[in-house]
Amino acid sequence: MHAHSHGHRGAHDHSRVSDRRAIAIALGLICAFLIGEVAAGIVAGSLALLADAGHMLTDAAALAAALVASRLATRPARGQWTFGFGRAEILAAQANGILLLLLGVWIVYSAVRRLIDPPSVDAGIVVVVALVGVVVNLAATIVLARADRASLNVQGAFLHIATDLVAFIGTAIAGTLILITGWNRFDPIAGLLVAMLMIRSSWTLIRESGRIFLEAAPAGIDPDDVARTLVDDPEVEEVHDLHIWTVTSGFPALAAHVLVAPGVDCHEARRRLQHLLEERFDLHHTTLQVDHLTRRSQEVALELRERR
Numbered sequence: 001m002h003a004h005s006h007g008h009r010g011a012h013d014h015s016r017v018s019d020r021r022a023i024a025i026a027l028g029l030i031c032a033f034l035i036g037e038v039a040a041g042i043v044a045g046s047l048a049l050l051a052d053a054g055h056m057l058t059d060a061a062a063l064a065a066a067l068v069a070s071r072l073a074t075r076p077a078r079g080q081w082t083f084g085f086g087r088a089e090i091l092a093a094q095a096n097g098i099l100l101l102l103l104g105v106w107i108v109y110s111a112v113r114r115l116i117d118p119p120s121v122d123a124g125i126v127v128v129v130a131l132v133g134v135v136v137n138l139a140a141t142i143v144l145a146r147a148d149r150a151s152l153n154v155q156g157a158f159l160h161i162a163t164d165l166v167a168f169i170g171t172a173i174a175g176t177l178i179l180i181t182g183w184n185r186f187d188p189i190a191g192l193l194v195a196m197l198m199i200r201s202s203w204t205l206i207r208e209s210g211r212i213f214l215e216a217a218p219a220g221i222d223p224d225d226v227a228r229t230l231v232d233d234p235e236v237e238e239v240h241d242l243h244i245w246t247v248t249s250g251f252p253a254l255a256a257h258v259l260v261a262p263g264v265d266c267h268e269a270r271r272r273l274q275h276l277l278e279e280r281f282d283l284h285h286t287t288l289q290v291d292h293l294t295r296r297s298q299e300v301a302l303e304l305r306e307r308r
Helices: 010-044 047-072 088-116 123-145 152-181 186-213 223-231 266-281 295-307
Strands: 002-005 236-248 251-260 285-292
Touching (some): 010 047, 010 123, 010 152, 088 152, 088 186, 152 186, 186 236, 223 236, 251 266
Parallel strands (some): 251 285
Antiparallel strands (some): 002 285
């Protein structure tokens, strides 16, 4: 007996619409600030501001990728794409993680060079632009904080903007200290602190997206606990070929072969077990193959128990 149960996706799809709106607003804010920062960098002749504008450009690209991925994820399953394009969001999250890591490494390299040979910094312009950057990124962070950050895609976009917010705060503090003391090395020191935050955030995204691509069990769900719960049912004799994985953020799935005692209603057993999985583990997409335990299966099960 093959059957499966699909959870209600309506609320999830509505959440994605809200997420896309939040990402689009954040992208608009970042792009507007990016244009202004490039203009300020050209007028001031500041290489630091132009370099930061390049960093903001990568953030805009990351947000755009997250927006496209979120849109792709809503496409229905069809043809060879039996799960749709849900994992496009995970691809975008992993790309964001790798991009954050590369930027963090580049900032560390640049900061070390500036510590050794600090360039002249126009601290006044740096402070003004940094304060504007704080306001813009704070607004974008607040917008994204309201989105569903259980989505790894949204989390990746949020980490990009949150990191920028911290970076601009650090830049404003560094610029102020340079104005007060004249010591230009405050700028690369702030850069190193921000780089450490970026590398830590990137590791979170790369680790979580890697778990999904390798089809590890979702965090918080113990496959052994699930198996024991199924076997504890009085009509269940054996459970094997149990697989639990995450299709995309917020979409865990389960498949298993369940053997029940002879004479048991397989349909009723399946419905009861699916309800149990929903209530106990919040698993709404389950595929259960429910069969009767045959004499041969009983012999094999007995042999396995004796070997143990």
